[in-house]
Amino acid sequence: IEDQKNSRLESLLNEVHYADIAEIINELSEEHATYLIKLLDSDKTSDVLTELDEDVREAILNNLSAKEIAGELEELDTDDAADIVGELPKEIIHEVISEIEDREHAKDIVDLLRYDENSAGGLMAKELVKVRESWNVLTCVKEMRAQAENVTRVHSIYVVDDNDKLKGRLSLKDLLTTSTKSHISDVYIPKVDSVSVNEKPEEVAKIMSKYDLEAIPVVDEMNRLVGRITIDDIVDVIREEAEKDYQMAAGISQDVEADDSIWNLTRARLPWLFLGLVGGLGAAAIMGSFENMISSHAILFFFTPLIAAMAGNVGVQSSAIIVQGLANDDLKGGVGSRLIKEMLLAMLNGVVLATVLLIFTWVYKGDFLTSLAISISLVVVIIVAGLIGTFIPLFLHKRGIDPAIATGPFITTSNDIFGILIYFTIAKILLGI
Amino acid sequence: IEDQKNSRLESLLNEVHYADIAEIINELSEEHATYLIKLLDSDKTSDVLTELDEDVREAILNNLSAKEIAGELEELDTDDAADIVGELPKEIIHEVISEIEDREHAKDIVDLLRYDENSAGGLMAKELVKVRESWNVLTCVKEMRAQAENVTRVHSIYVVDDNDKLKGRLSLKDLLTTSTKSHISDVYIPKVDSVSVNEKPEEVAKIMSKYDLEAIPVVDEMNRLVGRITIDDIVDVIREEAEKDYQMAAGISQDVEADDSIWNLTRARLPWLFLGLVGGLGAAAIMGSFENMISSHAILFFFTPLIAAMAGNVGVQSSAIIVQGLANDDLKGGVGSRLIKEMLLAMLNGVVLATVLLIFTWVYKGDFLTSLAISISLVVVIIVAGLIGTFIPLFLHKRGIDPAIATGPFITTSNDIFGILIYFTIAKILLGI
Numbered sequence: 001i002e003d004q005k006n007s008r009l010e011s012l013l014n015e016v017h018y019a020d021i022a023e024i025i026n027e028l029s030e031e032h033a034t035y036l037i038k039l040l041d042s043d044k045t046s047d048v049l050t051e052l053d054e055d056v057r058e059a060i061l062n063n064l065s066a067k068e069i070a071g072e073l074e075e076l077d078t079d080d081a082a083d084i085v086g087e088l089p090k091e092i093i094h095e096v097i098s099e100i101e102d103r104e105h106a107k108d109i110v111d112l113l114r115y116d117e118n119s120a121g122g123l124m125a126k127e128l129v130k131v132r133e134s135w136n137v138l139t140c141v142k143e144m145r146a147q148a149e150n151v152t153r154v155h156s157i158y159v160v161d162d163n164d165k166l167k168g169r170l171s172l173k174d175l176l177t178t179s180t181k182s183h184i185s186d187v188y189i190p191k192v193d194s195v196s197v198n199e200k201p202e203e204v205a206k207i208m209s210k211y212d213l214e215a216i217p218v219v220d221e222m223n224r225l226v227g228r229i230t231i232d233d234i235v236d237v238i239r240e241e242a243e244k245d246y247q248m249a250a251g252i253s254q255d256v257e258a259d260d261s262i263w264n265l266t267r268a269r270l271p272w273l274f275l276g277l278v279g280g281l282g283a284a285a286i287m288g289s290f291e292n293m294i295s296s297h298a299i300l301f302f303f304t305p306l307i308a309a310m311a312g313n314v315g316v317q318s319s320a321i322i323v324q325g326l327a328n329d330d331l332k333g334g335v336g337s338r339l340i341k342e343m344l345l346a347m348l349n350g351v352v353l354a355t356v357l358l359i360f361t362w363v364y365k366g367d368f369l370t371s372l373a374i375s376i377s378l379v380v381v382i383i384v385a386g387l388i389g390t391f392i393p394l395f396l397h398k399r400g401i402d403p404a405i406a407t408g409p410f411i412t413t414s415n416d417i418f419g420i421l422i423y424f425t426i427a428k429i430l431l432g433i
Numbered sequence: 434i435e436d437q438k439n440s441r442l443e444s445l446l447n448e449v450h451y452a453d454i455a456e457i458i459n460e461l462s463e464e465h466a467t468y469l470i471k472l473l474d475s476d477k478t479s480d481v482l483t484e485l486d487e488d489v490r491e492a493i494l495n496n497l498s499a500k501e502i503a504g505e506l507e508e509l510d511t512d513d514a515a516d517i518v519g520e521l522p523k524e525i526i527h528e529v530i531s532e533i534e535d536r537e538h539a540k541d542i543v544d545l546l547r548y549d550e551n552s553a554g555g556l557m558a559k560e561l562v563k564v565r566e567s568w569n570v571l572t573c574v575k576e577m578r579a580q581a582e583n584v585t586r587v588h589s590i591y592v593v594d595d596n597d598k599l600k601g602r603l604s605l606k607d608l609l610t611t612s613t614k615s616h617i618s619d620v621y622i623p624k625v626d627s628v629s630v631n632e633k634p635e636e637v638a639k640i641m642s643k644y645d646l647e648a649i650p651v652v653d654e655m656n657r658l659v660g661r662i663t664i665d666d667i668v669d670v671i672r673e674e675a676e677k678d679y680q681m682a683a684g685i686s687q688d689v690e691a692d693d694s695i696w697n698l699t700r701a702r703l704p705w706l707f708l709g710l711v712g713g714l715g716a717a718a719i720m721g722s723f724e725n726m727i728s729s730h731a732i733l734f735f736f737t738p739l740i741a742a743m744a745g746n747v748g749v750q751s752s753a754i755i756v757q758g759l760a761n762d763d764l765k766g767g768v769g770s771r772l773i774k775e776m777l778l779a780m781l782n783g784v785v786l787a788t789v790l791l792i793f794t795w796v797y798k799g800d801f802l803t804s805l806a807i808s809i810s811l812v813v814v815i816i817v818a819g820l821i822g823t824f825i826p827l828f829l830h831k832r833g834i835d836p837a838i839a840t841g842p843f844i845t846t847s848n849d850i851f852g853i854l855i856y857f858t859i860a861k862i863l864l865g866i
Contacts, residue, residue, distance in 0.1 A: 019643045027765065209672070210452045212665040214647060231664050232645040235671065239642070242675030243757060249682055250753030250840070251746055258758035259765060262778050269750050270782050273815075276746045277786050280739020281793060287735040294731050301727070301734045302720040305849055306713020308738040312745070313684055313709045313842055317702050320683030324676060325691035332460065332692060345695050349703050353710050360714060407683070409746055416738055 018044055022051035025060075034063040046075035049084065058087065066092055070099030073109065079125035079233070081105075082112035112227075120204050121197035123237070124218040124227030130158045133167055133185040137175065140184055144175075158217050159188040164224040166217055168192050194219050197226060201237045206329070208234050244404070245327070249320065251276075251409040272409040279413030283308065283420045290424045293433050299365060300427055303374055304420055310353070310378060311385040311419030312412035318342055318389030319407045326397050327404075335394050339387055346386030350379035373430040377423040384422060385415045451477055455484035458493075467496040479508035482517065491520065499525055503532030506542065512558035512666070514538075515545035545660075553637050554630035556670070557651045557660030563591045566600055566618040570608065573617055577608075591650050592621040597657040599650055601625050627652050630659060634670045639762070641667050677837070678760070682753065684709075684842040705842040712846030716741065716853045723857045726866050732798060733860055736807055737853055743786070743811060744818040744852030745845035751775055751822035752840045759830050760837075768827050772820055779819030783812035806863040810856040817855060818848045 013021060013036070021040070025033045025048065037045055037060055049057055049072055061069060061084075069088075073081040073096070085093055100106040108126035115121025129147045131140045144157065157170040168190040178187055194217045195204050208216055208231060218227040244255065251272035256264055287304065294301060322338075325331040331338070354375035361371040389411055393403035427433075446454060446469070454473070458466045458481065470478055470493055482490055482505055494502060494517075502521075506514040506529070518526055533539040541559035548554025562580045564573045577590065590603040601623040611620050627650045628637050641649055641664060651660040677688065684705035689698055720737065727734060755771075758764040764771070787808035794804040822844055826836035860866075 017644060019645075209665070209668045211450060212452075214664060231647065231668070232642070235642045235664070235668060238668065238671055238675075242671075242679070246675070246679050246682065246757065247753060249679065250749050252750055252753060256754070257761075257763065258754045258771070259763065262774065262781065265754075265778055266781055269747075269778075270785065272750070273743065273746055273782055273786055274789075276742045277739065277790060280736065280742050281790075283738040283742075284732075284735040287738075288732075291731060294727060294734070298724060298727050299717075299721075301737075302717040303713065304734075304738050305716040305720075305741040305853060306710065308741060309709045309713050309716075309745075309845065309849055310706065312742075313706055313845070314702075316683050316841075317685055317705070320680060320685060321689070321691045321698075324679065328690075330690060330692065338691070341695065345698055345702075348695065348699055349706055352703060353706055356707075357710060357714075408749070412742065412746070416742055420738060 013040055014044065018047035019051050022048045026053050026056050030056075030059045030063070034060050037064075042071060043075045046072040046080075050076065050080045054087065057084070061088065066095040067099045069096045070101075074100055074102055074105060077125045077127050078105065078108040078112055079123065079227075081109050085109055086113060086117070115197060118201060119197060120195045120199040120201065120218050120229060121227070123201055123204065123233050124197070124229045126227050128158060128217070128225075128228040129156075130160050130225060131170065131184055133159050133161055133188065135184050136180070137178055137182050137184065137187070138180045140170075141175070141180070156192075156215055156217075158192070158225055158228070159184060160225050166192065166194055166219050166223060166225045169217075192217065194225075195229070196221070201234075202241055204229055205234045205237045205241070209238070241327075245323065245407075248404040249316070249323075249407040275409050275413050279416050282417045286417065286421050286424065290428065293424075293428065296433070297370060297427070297431065299361075299367070299370055300374065300424070304423070306357075307378065307381055307419050307423045308416040311381050311415040314346060314349070314382050314385040315389035315411040315415040316407060318346075318386045319393050319403075319411050322390055322393040323403050323407055326393065335391070338394065339390055342386045342390040343383055346383040347379070350382035353382070354378045369431065370427075373427045374423075376430060377426040380426055381419045381422050384418060388415055388418065446473055447477065451480035452484050455481045459486050459489050463489075463492045463496070467493050470497075475504060476508045479505040479513075483509065483513045487520065490517070494521065499528040500532045502529045503534075507533055507535055507538060510558045510560050511538065511541040511545055512556065512660075515542050518542055519546060519550070548630060551634060552630060553628045553632040553634065553651050553662060554660070556634055556637065556666050557630070557662045559660050561591060561650070561658075561661040562589075563593050563658060564603065564617055566592050566594055566616075566621065568617050569613070570611055570615050570617065570620070571613045573603075574608070574613070589625075589648055589650075591625070591658055591661070592617060593658050599625065599627055599652050599656060599658045602650075625650065627658075628662070629654070634667075635674055637662060638667045638670045638674070642671070674760075678756065678840075681837040682749070682756075682840040708842050708846050712849050715850045719850065719854050719857065723861065726857075726861065729866070730803060730860070730864065732794075732800070732803055733807065733857070737856070739790075740811065740814055740852050740856045741849040744814050744848035747779060747782070747815050747818040748822035748844040748848040749840060751779075751819045752826050752836075752844050755823055755826040756836050756840055759826065768824070771827065772823055775819045775823040776816055779816040780812070783815035786815070787811045802864065803860075806860045807856075809863060810859040813859055814852045814855050817851060821848055821851065 021044070025036055028036065033056060037048065040048065049060070052060070073084065076084070085096065088096060097106050097110060100109070112121070112124070112126065129144055131143060135143070157175065158166060159168045159170060161167055168188045169192045170184070170188050193207065193211055193213060195207060197218055197220050204216065207213070214231045215228050217225055218229060220226050247255070252268045253271055256268045283304070287301065322331070357378060358371050358375040361374060362368050365371065392406040392411065396406050397403045454477070458469055461469065466489060470481065473481065482493070485493070506517065509517070518529065521529060530539050530543060533542070545557070545559065562577055564576060568576070590608065591599060592601045592603060594600055601621040602625045603617070603621050626640065626644055626646060628640060630651055630653050637649065640646070647664045649662050650658055651662060653659050673688070680688070685701045686704055689701045716737070720734065755764070790811060791804050791808040794807060795801050798804065825839040825844065829839050830836045
């Protein structure tokens with residue numbers, strides 16, 4: 001496809017959506033990618049840039065001059081432009097910013113750089129349509145047309161007072177059906193949801209999806225309107241949040257993808273495996289301390305993987321339900337009632353499973369007493385595992401720690417150790433060894 | 434708060450957002466909830482109804498007459514109304530529908546009932562603004578005003594031909610800045626993304642978030658415009674999808690919440706635990722077959738929980754990365770290269786962990802040969818676990834099965850069994866027993 005035939009390629013690419021072009025470019029070599037980028041229309045280039053993988057974008061930007069980068073930034077909304085500037089090497093940021101011709105735009109980008117990436121301020125864009133409450137509808141429509149030039153999607157029109165304090169909103173639809181002589185202060189809706197610049201992205205996502213908002217204004221500490229966040233950015237937040245929790249539960253500690261380097265993947269995976277190793281050594285030590293039972297009751301030792309697996313599974317199940325409930329804010333009642341419920345649940349599951357186990361081992365091995373001891377231990381192990389799985393995330397959450405770390409390997413490992421300890425202790429007592 | 438003081442309560446409630454009222458009502462008894470619902474303004478009631486938990490809504494609707502329900506449905510968008518009608522008992526659906534005064538609205542709701550809940554058709558709403566390409570801008574603005582009455586949020590204006598076939602779109606902004614004499618066919622944008630009524634919700638979510646769309650038109654098999662899907666419904670789809678995968682990975686097979694009944698929670702959790710039980714019995718049987726080694730090498734048996742845990746953890750890690758890559762469509766390269774990469778990764782992790790294990794057990798137990806045998810087995814177990822964890826989800830995906838079922842207990846259990854079998858086999862060979 002590459003190399004010659006520029007004009008055909010060019011017209012072909014301009015037919016294609018920028019997100020698709022970005023996907024193609026992600027697959028190309030650095031040289032080919034830069035070549036393609038330079039072929040594109042300038043306004044398309046900038047959109048493609050925002051959709052590229054971070055490492056590919058970095059490589060391409062390295063091959064562009066400060067002036068070229070500045071040109072792309074001018075085409076972008078301030079939030080996307082600020083994200084790209086934030087990734088540039090420090091020494092060239094200054095040069096790139098000074099090359100941006102639209103000084104307002106440059107100022108907005110620099111403003112946004114100040115905010116923590118992990119806050120509403122870091123997510124918001126400066127592009128929005130705002131009108132003063134003192135205007136009438138006619139002035140308002142005129143001003144809006146001018147402002148709307150810079151705004152890709154007008155969601156709401158925000159109404160501010162003379163000090164830029166957020167007062168309310170106007171919907172486009174309302175404006176279409178109102179006489180041009182009315183004053184804004186008479187027609188605007190004085191109730192508007194807003195978030196503070198310091199709000200966490202997860203909280204913004206919760207608010208926007210609870211109230212079905214498509215854009216939300218962001219205010220500073222003095223309630224002045226400083227930006228707005230649109231739902232498409234929130235969709236990304238929700239996805240990332242879900243991926244993070246999922247990876248945490250699977251024992252992967254950083255945001256990695258299947259295509260990352262082996263080194264990055266190892267750094268994300270090895271720590272949790274190491275935790276598992278320590279847990280396994282603990283379990284081995286516990287079993288070693290019951291070594292005197294091995295000659296008379298070898299069968300007890302054969303069931304340790306079963307006990308460990310059940311303890312781990314039950315713990316993961318109950319912790320996952322709690323973590324999800326906490327994430328959705330839909331946990332009712334106190335810790336006590338939650339633990340009682342989990343205990344009943346674990347007891348029910350435990351008795352069913354233990355009965356199956358009892359019948360199976362009894363028929364198979366013919367030693368009723370040992371089978372009974374194993375089964376009773378299993379019930380107790382399941383109950384304890386359920387309680388640990390319920391308690392730890394609730395406890396971490398109360399302490400202000402992300403409860404998601406309590407799922408996966410952490411809960412599995414601790415439940416393995418407790419499970420095996422309980423199992424041998426109970427078996428020992430019941431069998432009178 | 435309850436019982437008397439109606440007027441104060443009423444004015445209080447009308448100040449509050451419907452999503453918050455729904456949260457309050459979810460907590461109340463059925464009697465109090467119905468009482469509160471009846472106090473609310475009718476247009477607020479309907480919004481509150483859509484936000485309620487399913488079981489609470491069912492209880493409340495049971496206490497309302499068909500006429501009252503029909504009144505609420507009239508206030509709602511067709512997609513939300515159809516969702517509520519879909520939950521009603523069959524025998525009263527007919528009565529409720531016939532009580533809806535707006536016959537167009539009733540017809541739209543009935544239309545939507547036909548679509549599978551798990552398709553674009555089941556997600557879409559009938560409310561949209563569409564104009565014919567043959568109109569001029571003036572007619573168009575007039576028609577739009579009439580249509581916009583029924584549409585809560587106008588995102589795009591869709592352009593259709595005389596047979597209702599989707600031709601393109603107009604943006605509100607463009608319309609604001611165009612002369613009233615132009616023809617629609619001259620100003621519309623002929624490119625518009627759309628989805629088929631039969632498309633899966635996950636696919637719609639992918640398309641909308643890839644292209645940053647806030648609404649997408651839905652077309653039938655003849656490319657006729659039949660509805661549109663808005664981003665707020667897609668946010669729900671993304672959340673549910675993420676929760677489903679998360680629960681699957683944790684071994685919870687149905688969509689349950691922490692507050693569901695013990696019976697529902699048991700049904701969701703017990704099958705996976707049962708799988709774990711079968712796996713544990715398998716592991717016990719394998720260990721039983723190596724019973725002759727127990728007197729000379731008891732230590733081998735002490736390490737079985739460690740081996741099982743490591744096999745499980747590695748399997749979960751690698752399958753989670755693959756499942757996530759598949760969900761995001763960002764897996765490149767073939768199965769072969771993926772397996773080679775995972776093998777290298779597992780080897781690296783395995784050697785690091787085995788070295789730690791070797792030193793530890795050697796120092797502690799003083800038996801170098803046994804320690805070496807355990808460590809070498811660990812490396813092999815980790816590699817095999819990584820390969821299984823990588824291969825199974827890829828295989829399921831190729832077969833058209835949701836690869837998410839391969840995470841969690843399924844992978845843990847199979848890896849436990851394989852891990853223990855490999856471990857004892859290798860140890861036996863190395864130790865020459």
